Amino acid sequence: MFRPQPLRTLGGAKMTVVLQDSHGWLWCGAGKGLFRFDGLSFQPIGLADTFSNASVTALFESQGRIWAGFSNGAIGHVPIAGNFPPALTGDVEAEKKYAPHLSLWQIEEGLPKQKITAFAEDKSGGCWFGTYGEGLYVWKNNRLYQFNVADDGLASNDIYALATDAQGRIWAATDAGISICTMPEMGKKHLQNLSITNGLPDEIVTALVADKQGNIWVGTHEKGVLCFDAATLRPSFQTQNWAFEAVTCLAVFGSRELWVGTSRDGLVRIDLASGEVQPLPEGHALRHIKAHSLCKDREGLLWAVLDKGALYSANVRFGFWQPGFPNIQALLTDSQGRFWAGCQGGLFLQKSTPELRSGATHVFSPERSSGVRDFQKIINQNVISLWESPTGEIWAGTFGNGVFVLDQQGRVLRQFSERHGLANGSVLSIGGDGQNVWLATLGGVSAMNMDGRGKLQVQPELGTSYVYKVFTDSHGRVWFGTDGKGLAVMENGSVHFFTEAKGAILKTIYSIVEDKRGRIWFSTDREGLFCFDNGVFQRFTTENGLHNQSITGLAVDGKGLIVIGYENGFDLLNPERVNHLMFCDASIGAPSSGVNLNAICQDALGNVWLGGKEGIMRSAAFDEAFVDDPRPSITAVSVLLKAVDFLSISTYSYSDNYFIFNFAGLWFTNPESVSYRYKLEGFDPDWKVSKDHLASYPSLTPGHYTFRVQTSEHGNFEKVPEASWSFVIKPPYWQEWWFVLLCLASGTGLILFFVRNREATLKREAQFKRERVESQFEALKSQINPHFLFNSFNTLITIIEENPKVAVEYVEHLSDFYRNIIVYRERDFISLQEEMELVRSFSFLLQKRYEEGFRLVSSLNGQTGQVMPLALQMLVENAVKHNVITASKPLTVEIFSEKDGYVTIRNNIQKKIRPEASTRFGLQSLINRYQLLGERPVIVNDNGAFFTVKVPI
Incomplete structure (x- = not known):
């Protein structure tokens, strides 16, 4: 059943070639474009201007990319696993950025100017591509090499197809035979040509494909198809008297089936086991058209690009055959591969298939197989069961007339009926165990010797009611499907009945089969499917995915799948994946037909054939693995x-x-x-x-x-x-962890900094207070020093005697001086004006003592601010203490400001011959206290002439 794929949405695109990649996507080249297909929609691949006026003529997968050859010689590539987004926002730039597009392959040597016809890849990763007119090219080790007629002896520069054999050699199909090419070393070319002398029936070779063994199937212009053994380079299969047009493309399914596309006769199927050649039937829509490209996908489907660019698919595992008589009731393929079919109108035998010619090459003639399986009637009986004995005799059970035994030519050898001891004349099933033949009838079961010459014996243990199925397994057990008594098994002469399984009551059993692992499968009329494995039952119903619980037949195909027949189709069950069933009907390309009761059989190749009212269906068991899941x-x-x-x-x-x-x-x-x-x-x-x-x-x-x-x-x-x-x-x-860690570290650091800074501040404050107290103590001590008081009082006595009025003023300044010391000592800072009042009081006392020997010059020019208490007074006192003061060498102390944030105290240096001992506390304490405050430092300068101290304001 070939189903067309809708191309209306592609704006009239005409397909030219089809390929499936390793990820399962289908790539379709067209006259103007390249598309990726997912089974539901085609996604266009963006093309550069280089490709715009050319058609895609070849497709290939290599190195994770799809390579496309064009009719103008251009080659492009696109990643298979790229991003393939649908349009979401209308943002053209964003969609264009990630939309798939075909990139032009650009190499230093340049690309051909003629049509690219095919691609191939050798075992070393060399990429080969053929052209129509320029011969064969290979890209290897980042360099392009050419094979042509003139330089290398290529059979022809016109190449139709390429294929890689089991040895990794590249086969090139030309109109002058086949060229087998290799390049094992850089630049070293090997070439061997095959022609008529090597077994080619036709020098014009138009198609090539490698099978799973690495042998090469060859399609020719006039002589059909042949297969070359890659090891011997000799044909191992060949068609003769080819009755169809030129071969254009090929697709091989394992070692069982080959599909051939032709230039005017549509598609032709070749059964590689029997050699039968079958074109599509006359009247079929695809019977007389051209096939451009064939592709076998990983699900077992055949894809075909046909005339006018149409794309079709067919599930070739399934087929349907109308033999010319209706309502198949029994079906059998014998040891010679022929079909026997029973219906109400009689027993029919398929006419002989073509015989193999002698010799190494199998030659088949399509003229001897028209594609229609012809039957001849053997007996005019209502045949309802068939069985072939180990000796090749055909046993045919009828409705009412017993059983007929026939030879391979269809001649009746014997007949057994009720008068011969048969339990009932209607034989529903026949089976044998190598020694006995078992006949299941509407009245029980009868048995006799395998040669059919013994006496029929009724098996009373099984009763006298219907027995639908008799089956002998690989362990010598005989199983019976009864009507009302469930499943029965005869082992070592005794019969055991199974009437219950997994909670279900077993009554009517229709079919029994054995799988490859020796498990027994049986079906019921309404309870579903059961599996019996070493005494353990497993049940399958519609809840497990079974299409229907009323089953008409069972079979096991060559791949171990359980084929389950229904009145409207059939299921395929993988025993290793018991929850995986695939229902086969028209939706998947299988015939839409029901299966009659037990009208089901397996042929020698493992294919299962199912008889129904309309004809015979096939479920093929190709000898290669196909995926069974999306x-x-x-x-x-x-x-x-x-x-x-x-x-x-x-x-x-x-x-x-x-x-x-x-x-x-x-x-x-x-x-x-x-x-x-x-x-x-x-x-x-x-x-x-x-x-x-x-x-x-x-x-x-x-x-x-x-x-x-x-x-x-x-x-x-x-x-x-x-x-x-x-x-x-x-x-x-x-x-982020690093930010949290940083914050924790920063917080911890800040806390530590705060704590330590606080501790340092407290320490500084404590030291500052200590320094201040000590300074106050030293200042007070210096002022109540006996020498200072003695000198002050001496001066006062002198003044009182000479000028009592001035003495009063002296006493006032002396008292002001001591009062201010007491007042200011508890304060951290005092104003510059307050400090200068203290200094002036102290200076007045000194001037009365030293008269013209001491001078104080103040020029603050309105400077304001604050200083530590007694800072300037202490510096004036230090100047008096450490310098000579006489009328001839007066000591001048200057206090001034340079508007730089400091107040400067400067005195001329007049060192004493015997300097007084210094405590080194006053000036140093002042420096330390300002350091503790973190303010600007106290600046001390001694240049030999002047001693200068600058105190921050």
Whole structure:
């Protein structure tokens, strides 16, 4: 069943070539464009101007990229796992930045000017591409090399196809045979040509494909298809008398089936086991058109680009065949591969298949197989069961007339009926264990020797009611499906009945089979499917994904899958994944037909054939693995409605907290059936199930997240594939550990600084107070020094005798001086004016004592401010104490300000011959006290002529 893919949304794009990449995406080249297809929609890939007027002629995957060859010789590439965001905001620049686009491959040697026809890759990673007109190129070790006719002996410069064999050699199909090329060393070319003398039936080779063994299948212009053994370079398979047009493309399914595209006869299927060649039937819409490209995908689907650029797909594992007679009741493929079919109108045998010619090469002629399986009627009986004995005899059970035994040519050898001892003339099932034949009838079970010459014996243990199925397993046990008595097994001569399993009452059993692990599977009329494994039952119902609990037939195919027949289709169950079933009907490209009761069989290749009212269905068991689940993929991530390069960036700021995840579940078999289960770990408490292709998460808090998405085509998410992406939203800097640590450290530091500063301040204050007290004490002590008092009183006595009025003034200044000392000593600072009043009182006393020997010059010029108490007085006193004072050498003390924030005290130096002992306390205490205050320092200067002290104001 070939289904067209809608291309209306692509603006009339005509496809030219199709390819599936290793991630499962389908890439379609067109006359004007390149598209990526997910089964539901085509996403265009941006093209540069270099590609705008050329069509895509070849596609290939290598090194994580899709390489596209064009009709003008250009080659472009695009990452497979790139970001493929849908339009979200209309922000053209943002979408354009991350939208997929095809990059032009630019190399120093330049690219061809002729059409690129094919790509291939050798085992060393060399990239080969063929052209139509310029021969063959290989890109290796960052250098481009060319194979052509003139220089290298290439068969032709016109190359149609390329393929890589098991040895890693490149096969090039040309119109003059095949060239096998290698380049094991840089610049060293090896080439071998194959022509008619080497077994080619036609020198014009138009298509190549490698099978899983690395052998090369070859399509020709006029002589059909052949296969070359890569080891011997000789044909191992060849069609003869090819009755169709030129081969254009090939697709091989394991070692069982080859599909051939032709230039005018549509698609042709070749059964590689029998050699049968089958074109599409006459009247089929694709029967007489050109095929441009074929692709086998990983699900087992065949994709075809056909005439006028149309894209079709078909699930070639499933087929349907109308043999010409209706309502198949029994079906059998014998040891020769022929079909036997029973219906109400008789027993039919398929006509002989083509015989193999002798010799190493298998040559098949399509003229001898028209594609329609022809049957001939053997007996005119209502046949309802069939069985082939180990000796090749065919046993046919009828409705009412017993059983007929026939030879391989269909001649009746014997007949057994009720008059021969048969329990009932209607034989529903036949089976044998190597020694006996068991006949299940509407009246019980009869048995006889395998040669059919013994006496029929009725098995009374099984009763006289219907027995629908008899089956002999690999352990020699005989199983019986009864009507009303459940499942029965005969082992070592005794019969045991199973009437209950997993809580279900077993009554009517229709079908019984054995899987590859020796487990017994049986079906019921309404209780579903059961598995019996070493005495343990397992039940399957619609809750497990079973399509229906009324089952009409069971079979096991060559890959171990359980085929479960219904009245409207069939299921495929993988016994290793018991919760995974795939219902096969028209939605996945299988025939939409029911299966009649036990009209089901397996052929020698493991294919299962199912008979129904309309004809015969096939479920193929190709000898290669196909995926049986949709494969999820995260296609794009948007942050704040703008696409991001999520493959490279996984860390975001705290403000980038609105995420949209786009995802797809690639399941071309039935894309509409895919459902998604997703979860954002770190946010979602549980999984969410949806049919949508996106999930949005606004206002995410900082943290570590992992987005996980799973896909299922049947709604069961046990053991299904998963895609995930982890990212981090960073907290704001004030929540970062380093910032918190820094704040803690800073806070601790500030506290320590405050404590220590406080301690230092207290210490300074204590020292300052101590210094002040000591200074006050020293000042007071100096003023009540006996010498000072003695001199003051002597001066007073003298003045009293000479000038009593001045004596009174002297006493007033002396009292003012001592009173101010007492008043100011408790204050930290006093005004400059108050300090100068103290100095003037002290100066008056000194002038009365020394008369013309001491002079005080004050020129503060209105300077205001504050100083420590007694600071200037102490400096004046020090000047008097340490210098000679006479009328001839007067001591001059100057107090002035230079508007620099200091008050300056300067005196001329007149050192005494015998200087008085100094306590070194007054000046040093003043310096220390100002240091403790942290103010500007006291400046002391002694230049030999003047002693200067500058006190901060």
